[in-house]
Amino acid sequence: MPTTTNLSYGCQLRHGVLTVRPVGPRLSDREASRLAAAVGTMMRTHGRRVRRLNLDLTEVYTMSITALGMCLEFERLTRTWKAELVLQDVSDPIRDV
Numbered sequence: 001m002p003t004t005t006n007l008s009y010g011c012q013l014r015h016g017v018l019t020v021r022p023v024g025p026r027l028s029d030r031e032a033s034r035l036a037a038a039v040g041t042m043m044r045t046h047g048r049r050v051r052r053l054n055l056d057l058t059e060v061y062t063m064s065i066t067a068l069g070m071c072l073e074f075e076r077l078t079r080t081w082k083a084e085l086v087l088q089d090v091s092d093p094i095r096d097v
Helices: 030-050 065-080 090-097
Strands: 003-005 010-015 017-022 053-054 084-088
Touching: 003 053, 010 030, 017 030, 030 065, 065 084
Parallel strands: 017 053, 053 084
Antiparallel strands: 003 010, 010 017
């Protein structure tokens, strides 16, 4: 079971679900860039095994514009690999954007 952990996020692939958990309360430009690179690497390495990318935003209250762009990139990645993107526990300020 491939796993990547970092102080600002965690990624775990289990039973076809790639779960990504950024640490909040704010997802900054730098953290979003690191997270996007890690997820991109995992998708290139294990893309055929990934059926769903679960972005767990439980700890994130706000995010930078770069982080919002990262979410769009995740949507493109999942389409390319014919997987599903699930945004979990999106806060109201992020949902309003």
